[in-house]
Amino acid sequence: MRLKKYTDYALRVLIYTGSLNKGELASIKEISTVFNISQNHLSKIVYQLGKLGIIETVRGRNGGIRLRKAPESINIGEVIRDMEEDFTLIDDFDENTSEHVIMPSYQLRNALDQALLSFFTELDRYTLEDLLAEELAKLQGQDLNEMA
Template sequence: MRLKKYTDYALRVLLYTASKNEGELANKKEISEVFHISENHLGKIIHELNKLSLIETIRGRSGGIRLAKPPKEINIGYVVRAMEDDFHLLECFHCATNYCVITPACKLKHVLHDALRAFLEVVDSYTLADLLTNQDELRELMGISTE
């Protein structure tokens, strides 16, 4: 299984934003430079995170983004599910497009279904706060001042 870059970048936006000093806003240009992601692509991700009420966007000259809730209230599993639109690991996971002749007897689909469920259980057990336990190191790597 592979997550889309869109999901990866959304998680990076949340990590970066959460790593800013209290009261300090993050902005699209900074995030773009740190992670080498196009500002246009980030704009779409930021818009989606705003629609999900995970971040707030502040317009204007000194605007930017900030988390809409504390990191301990942002569940990683929720973010992954919201950003991914397809968890069909095999053709047989999607009834409308399944043409595999062995589906009725196949055990593989059950194995992979269990694996997917286990993956989702693990990401459901973490919050953004759990990913920030090494915040000083993250800030240093992202070039965020601690002052």
């Protein structure tokens, strides 16, 4: 299974905004520069994250975006479900013949369904807070290495 860049970028936005000091705002331009993502593309992602109630946007000259929810209440599995449109692991329908391609193999379909369920069960164990803790640990490790 492969997640779209759209979802990857949404997670980056959340990690970036989650790493800011409480109440601090980030701009789309700033995030765009840090991750080398088009501002137009980021605007669409930020809009969707806002519609989901995960981030809030502040308009105006000194505006920007910030988390609306606490990092510990943002579930990574839910975010991915909300950002992705399709979780079909294998096309089992041939559009040219209108026949099911893997219909005889219900066991395969069941195995794939179970794999997808396991994928989300694992992702549901993580919150944005978990990802932020990992990022903070990486940064602290870099700081220690730079001091040596």
